[in-house]
Amino acid sequence: MSFTERSTIAELVTSLAVIALFTWVIVTRQAEGAFAGPEGLQIWARQILWMIPVGIGVGIGVSVLLALAYHVTLREAFDGLVDERDRIIVLFGWKVTAITISTGFVAALAALAWGVTPLLALNLMLASFAAGDLAGNAARLWRYRRGY
Amino acid sequence: MAQITNTIRRLRFDAGEMTQKDLAARAGVTRQTINALEAGKYSPTLDLAFRIARVFGKPLEEVFQYDE
Numbered sequence: 008m009s010f011t012e013r014s015t016i017a018e019l020v021t022s023l024a025v026i027a028l029f030t031w032v033i034v035t036r037q038a039e040g041a042f043a044g045p046e047g048l049q050i051w052a053r054q055i056l057w058m059i060p061v062g063i064g065v066g067i068g069v070s071v072l073l074a075l076a077y078h079v080t081l082r083e084a085f086d087g088l089v090d091e092r093d094r095i096i097v098l099f100g101w102k103v104t105a106i107t108i109s110t111g112f113v114a115a116l117a118a119l120a121w122g123v124t125p126l127l128a129l130n131l132m133l134a135s136f137a138a139g140d141l142a143g144n145a146a147r148l149w150r151y152r153r154g155y
Numbered sequence: 156m157a158q159i160t161n162t163i164r165r166l167r168f169d170a171g172e173m174t175q176k177d178l179a180a181r182a183g184v185t186r187q188t189i190n191a192l193e194a195g196k197y198s199p200t201l202d203l204a205f206r207i208a209r210v211f212g213k214p215l216e217e218v219f220q221y222d223e
Binding site: 008009010012088090091092093151153154155 | 183184185186187188190191194196197199200202203
């Protein structure tokens with residue numbers, strides 16, 4: 008398994024952890040009624056703004072832990088080599104991510120036009136970012152598994 | 156449909172059973188890329204094709220063939 012393939016698995020696991028954390032926080036705060044009222048959207052935005060660096064921090068932490076676990080288990084260091092095949096696969100992953108996010112964005116706009124609340128539309132957009140990240144990593148992993 | 160085939164496996168054998176790992180290191184790619192090339196799952200860029208041919212000291216067309 009190449010460095011970038013292992014990184015893709017680490018990113019997929021990290022994304023799942025961060026998305027679970029985001030979902031838990033948003034659902035809990037929503038149930039508490041934190042986003043209700045005229046200032047609900049501002050409170051939602053502030054909530055997401057502090058969660059982004061937390062998500063990045065968790066991502067870095069999980070990646071480092073997985074890299075260490077791999078090194079300790081298989082006694083093999085990350086060589087960091089990224090070649091042309093890796094770059095093509097990564098680009099394919101980005102394409103899948105972009106398509107998923109764009110589709111989610113349009114779906115959120117359509118939902119808003121159909122009369123859902125702005126908060127739900129914003130949550131749909133956030134969910135499309137999460138789905139795009141997962142779909143991109145899954146697409147990369149699929150390409151690696153089949154060889155190209 | 157045109158297809159790019161290669162003789163990397165035979166050339167490795169001729170070069171004293173050079174491993175995929177050795178070839179990968181000398182061509183500057185991962186072992187998985189060499190494996191994908193040998194399996195016919197991946198066609199290299201011209202740059203990589205020349206680098207692999209240079210490792211074996213062969214002209215490009217002896218390593219890669221364009222089958223129509």
